[in-house]
Amino acid sequence: MKRWLQHFNHRECAYNCPNQDWVCGREDGRPPCAMGPDPKGGCHAKFECHPYRDGDRWVCNRPRRGSDEQPCEKGPSPEGICGCPMPTCSPLRSLRSIRTRVVMATIALSVGALALLLTSERGRTFMTPGELSSAHAIPNGTCADCHDEGDDAPINWLAKDASDPHAASSAKCLECHDLGPAGANPHSLPDNQLAEWSAKAAATPREGLAQPPLRIAMSQPIAAAAGHASEVACAVCHQEHRGRNHDLTAIANQQCQVCHQNQFTHFAKGHPPFGDYPFRERNRIVFDHKTHFQSHFKQEAHQAAAPESCLACHQVDATGDQMLIKPFEQSCATCHNKDFAGFDANAAKIPFLRIPLLDVEGFEDAEIPVGEWPDDWDSLETTLPPFTTFLLGDSEKNTKAVAQLSGKDLDVIDEEDQPAAADLAWALKEMLHDIGAKGRAELERRLIASLGRDLTSAERETLKSTISPDMIKATAKRWFPTLKEEIGQRRAGAPPDAAFMDPDEMEERLSTDPAELGRNWTRTDADLTLAYRPASHADPFMKLWLSLARAAGDGSESSPADRLFKSLGGASDKVAAGRCLKCHTRNAQSATALHWTGKRPDLTQRKATRFSHASHFHLLEERNCVTCHRLNFSATSKDYLAAFEYYNPEPPQETTSNFQRINKATCAQCHTRESAGENCLSCHNYHVGNFARIPPGSGLIQALPGVKEP
Amino acid sequence: MKRMRRRRSLFLLILAVATVLYAWAHLSLETRLLPAARGSGILLFVLTCGLALFNARKKLPFIPLMSATTWMQVHIYAGFFAALVFLFHTGFRAPTGGLEIVTYVLFAAVALSGVFGLALSRFLPPRLTAHGENVVFERIPGMIVSLRREVEQLIVAAEARTHSTTIAEFYEARLAGFFARPRHLWSHLVSSPKPLNSLLERIDALDRYLDEDERETSARIAGLVRAKSNLDHQWHLQGLLKVWLFAHIPLSFALLLFAAIHGWIAWRFTG
Numbered sequence: 001m002k003r004w005l006q007h008f009n010h011r012e013c014a015y016n017c018p019n020q021d022w023v024c025g026r027e028d029g030r031p032p033c034a035m036g037p038d039p040k041g042g043c044h045a046k047f048e049c050h051p052y053r054d055g056d057r058w059v060c061n062r063p064r065r066g067s068d069e070q071p072c073e074k075g076p077s078p079e080g081i082c083g084c085p086m087p088t089c090s091p092l093r094s095l096r097s098i099r100t101r102v103v104m105a106t107i108a109l110s111v112g113a114l115a116l117l118l119t120s121e122r123g124r125t126f127m128t129p130g131e132l133s134s135a136h137a138i139p140n141g142t143c144a145d146c147h148d149e150g151d152d153a154p155i156n157w158l159a160k161d162a163s164d165p166h167a168a169s170s171a172k173c174l175e176c177h178d179l180g181p182a183g184a185n186p187h188s189l190p191d192n193q194l195a196e197w198s199a200k201a202a203a204t205p206r207e208g209l210a211q212p213p214l215r216i217a218m219s220q221p222i223a224a225a226a227g228h229a230s231e232v233a234c235a236v237c238h239q240e241h242r243g244r245n246h247d248l249t250a251i252a253n254q255q256c257q258v259c260h261q262n263q264f265t266h267f268a269k270g271h272p273p274f275g276d277y278p279f280r281e282r283n284r285i286v287f288d289h290k291t292h293f294q295s296h297f298k299q300e301a302h303q304a305a306a307p308e309s310c311l312a313c314h315q316v317d318a319t320g321d322q323m324l325i326k327p328f329e330q331s332c333a334t335c336h337n338k339d340f341a342g343f344d345a346n347a348a349k350i351p352f353l354r355i356p357l358l359d360v361e362g363f364e365d366a367e368i369p370v371g372e373w374p375d376d377w378d379s380l381e382t383t384l385p386p387f388t389t390f391l392l393g394d395s396e397k398n399t400k401a402v403a404q405l406s407g408k409d410l411d412v413i414d415e416e417d418q419p420a421a422a423d424l425a426w427a428l429k430e431m432l433h434d435i436g437a438k439g440r441a442e443l444e445r446r447l448i449a450s451l452g453r454d455l456t457s458a459e460r461e462t463l464k465s466t467i468s469p470d471m472i473k474a475t476a477k478r479w480f481p482t483l484k485e486e487i488g489q490r491r492a493g494a495p496p497d498a499a500f501m502d503p504d505e506m507e508e509r510l511s512t513d514p515a516e517l518g519r520n521w522t523r524t525d526a527d528l529t530l531a532y533r534p535a536s537h538a539d540p541f542m543k544l545w546l547s548l549a550r551a552a553g554d555g556s557e558s559s560p561a562d563r564l565f566k567s568l569g570g571a572s573d574k575v576a577a578g579r580c581l582k583c584h585t586r587n588a589q590s591a592t593a594l595h596w597t598g599k600r601p602d603l604t605q606r607k608a609t610r611f612s613h614a615s616h617f618h619l620l621e622e623r624n625c626v627t628c629h630r631l632n633f634s635a636t637s638k639d640y641l642a643a644f645e646y647y648n649p650e651p652p653q654e655t656t657s658n659f660q661r662i663n664k665a666t667c668a669q670c671h672t673r674e675s676a677g678e679n680c681l682s683c684h685n686y687h688v689g690n691f692a693r694i695p696p697g698s699g700l701i702q703a704l705p706g707v708k709e710p
Numbered sequence: 711m712k713r714m715r716r717r718r719s720l721f722l723l724i725l726a727v728a729t730v731l732y733a734w735a736h737l738s739l740e741t742r743l744l745p746a747a748r749g750s751g752i753l754l755f756v757l758t759c760g761l762a763l764f765n766a767r768k769k770l771p772f773i774p775l776m777s778a779t780t781w782m783q784v785h786i787y788a789g790f791f792a793a794l795v796f797l798f799h800t801g802f803r804a805p806t807g808g809l810e811i812v813t814y815v816l817f818a819a820v821a822l823s824g825v826f827g828l829a830l831s832r833f834l835p836p837r838l839t840a841h842g843e844n845v846v847f848e849r850i851p852g853m854i855v856s857l858r859r860e861v862e863q864l865i866v867a868a869e870a871r872t873h874s875t876t877i878a879e880f881y882e883a884r885l886a887g888f889f890a891r892p893r894h895l896w897s898h899l900v901s902s903p904k905p906l907n908s909l910l911e912r913i914d915a916l917d918r919y920l921d922e923d924e925r926e927t928s929a930r931i932a933g934l935v936r937a938k939s940n941l942d943h944q945w946h947l948q949g950l951l952k953v954w955l956f957a958h959i960p961l962s963f964a965l966l967l968f969a970a971i972h973g974w975i976a977w978r979f980t981g
Contacts, residue, residue: 005941016848018847030856099955099956102956106961109964110964110968127975129805129807130807157978158975158978166980216741222744232743241806242801252740252741255740
């Protein structure tokens with residue numbers, strides 16, 4: 001039997017008010033009373049109706065509902081009170097009201113929680129927008145390391161100056177990551193260099209698409225609206241607080257390309273050819289691969305020493321990027337050690353100090369006092385060695401005298417040159433005396449004066465370990481027994497007259513045989529010369545003086561420093577003294593230094609392109625080094641060596657390599673999206689310039705052998 | 711029905727166009743290394759505020775600003791669009807910061823409760839209509855009391871006539887709890903007739919111990935049991951239609967607060 005419980009007409013159906021805060025709480029099953037609860041949830045039902053007065057009678061106005069009759073049987077009392085009292089109820093909150101209260105409670109809870117978190121110390125951790133990447137998750141690091149307001153309670157973050165937050169945060173980044181003065185520029189490049197690169201790119205023939213890739217083309221309207229920023233905030237690319245494993249440097253190829261003129265979708269199709277990469281610069285150590293491979297290693301005498309593979313002479317550096325030249329002892333010594341061990345010792349001597357033969361008779365005639373001077377008792381030279389003239393460069397007077405007498409025979413002096421020759425004679429005596437009297441300090445003073453700069457601690461140490469002032473003092477006393485008295489008289493204003501030393505006494509005092517003084521020094525009384533003889537590869541004396549002379553030279557070839565450099569580097573390519581510069585080149589970037597080693601990974605240098613050799617070693621089983629490095633048969637050895645002319649003041653910065661250029665197609669065989677990937681950052685650095693990849697002093701660099709400390 | 715279908719098609723079209731436009735704008739901003747997250751964040755906050763206005767609109771029915779049905783449709787489709795913007799805003803990643811996690815969870819809870827409510831509003835009304843008499847939710851407790859009284863009056867009257875307590879004892883043992891309050895929540899949610907059939911079978915089984923007069927009473931009680939079962943069905947399903955809002959609305963306000971703080975801090979630090 002169908003049972004209908006609800007009737008819809010105005011007499012039988014009570015009106016429920018679910019939108020009110022309170023609803024009737026009657027539990028007797030009857031419909032809610034017509035009175036309803038008051039706004040505060042009180043029941044004000046007392047009677048079923050409020051009778052109204054009609055003349056002198058009270059009339060029932062009970063609403064008819066269901067089975068209730070109207071008027072009721074009892075009717076109103078004479079006083080007008082309803083005869084049907086009604087039990088009160090406990091009104092109930094409506095569902096809507098309960099929901100509103102839940103909403104209010106939730107809001108209150110949220111506001112309270114946020115207030116607590118915003119004002120408390122612990123709240124800072126909660127408000128931090130996520131874990132830092134592992135690169136920045138420094139133990140004991142605080143928010144203030146990267147944000148000015150980091151140590152404040154989070155409530156202060158809300159009032160932070162937001163005028164240029166990117167610039168503020170980038171400045172903090174650059175405190176640790178020194179990207180140079182143009183750190184915030186695109187690619188960290190100065191404006192002029194950026195413009196230069198842009199112009200170069202514009203002039204390069206494009207292999208890319210005629211139209212930009214779809215994603216870039218589609219974003220064109222946005223770019224047109226947004227324009228280009230002259231500076232790029234660090235956070236544009238490096239988005240932090242995205243978890244420990246977030247890759248801070250991840251960027252899509254299209255994002256790289258939006259600024260670039262040559263746009264393409266695949267490395268194989270569209271990427272510009274490599275040009276002369278990586279052979280833009282000449283080698284630091286001259287090595288003619290072609291001659292060695294095609295001539296030397298084929299000779300019967302050298303076949304046993306010929307390398308079996310590239311790795312006989314090359315090894316990968318600690319970063320895995322660069323192939324280094326192994327030390328001389330491992331790579332070259334087998335054939336070239338005799339260059340140092342088997343030479344003629346006498347021929348290889350480098351005169352350091354020499355007493356020349358002077359025209360003493362001329363001084364006597366002109367009554368120019370120069371004190372005692374050796375007679376030509378055996379075979380004195382009539383010129384000064386470059387070392388000696390370099391050391392005499394401590395004063396303007398000496399420099400002038402040396403310059404005036406340069407190239408002249410000191411044994412036959414014209415009248416006009418006599419004062420300069422006398423100055424030179426006293427300069428030599430004073431140098432010998434002062435070095436003997438003051439020791440290494442005087443030697444260093446003279447060097448500093450000649451160089452025009454202070455010596456580095458390394459230079460001082462090498463000087464100390466290679467030259468003994470006592471040796472010079474003893475030599476001076478042997479050659480000039482009355483030197484101390486003569487210098488004393490000269491400095492007192494009464495220099496002794498010029499006179500030859502007694503030949504017999506000299507012959508008795510001096511020896512015609514060279515004397516070995518230790519540390520590769522030789523004293524030869526026969527020509528009054530103190531000489532140095534390099535005995536092995538990487539001789540510290542040679543390295544020091546070549547570097548000093550190179551640094552002090554002005555390229556004029558007439559200055560004492562340039563003459564010294566030339567004498568050390570190229571006196572003869574048959575002797576060790578002249579062979580350093582056969583392999584060691586001048587620094588193409590700097591006129592003041594020489595390359596004593598092959599190229600080393602330089603953590604202060606970030607170039608636009610990088611290549612990790614180590615990542616490709618697993619391919620060597622099937623493809624050896626020659627896959628990429630193919631000999632350049634079209635270039636002769638002469639072409640290659642042209643870049644290494646020793647004394648060309650402006651050596652060519654580019655060279656004709658022994659090897660062919662790297663072919664992009666070789667890389668493109670594997671570097672596809674499906675295979676080895678073709679991400680721009682696999683081979684390119686965004687930040688380019690001279691700055692430390694690892695902060696100096698962090699201790700990380702020392703852990704990488706073969707890596708140059710910035 | 712045709713009008714409703716046309717309206718739905720229109721909203722779906724608008725949603726699709728908005729999605730495509732937004733995806734284009736977001737990807738374009740990302741490609742150009744412009745602050746896509748800032749754009750999506752602002753849009754998301756505006757959308758969330760707009761969605762919350764639907765609740766305010768319900769409290770102000772006198773404002774002649776489109777019909778409630780239109781508001782509801784806009785609320786639903788804008789909600790789906792906001793969920794999409796949310797996914798782009800988060801980069802399809804789970805957050806790791808405290809504030810971000812809470813905001814993320816709140817948004818997810820609001821969105822999921824909204825979808826749940828939408829599903830309820832689509833599936834439950836047909837079931838309510840098909841099941842039996844539809845009654846006003848607020849009247850159901852009173853009706854249950856009324857039914858209980860009616861049953862008890864029947865039993866008292868039958869006992870007075872027959873001097874038998876069989877039905878009374880049966881009521882006390884098996885039916886008193888059933889008539890005391892709404893029962894069998896899960897059975898009604900899954901539309902299972904098992905509890906009702908069980909009670910009716912027991913009443914049928916009782917008949918062999920009853921005389922003619924009592925059987926008539928028993929039959930009337932069975933009818934009241936069916937009516938009560940329908941009331942339970944209405945109560946539970948209508949209740950479900952109202953209860954999900956206890957999660958959706960409060961969490962929406964919490965979300966707005968947390969999102970505002972998140973947005974403010976993000977703006978201060980990233981501009």
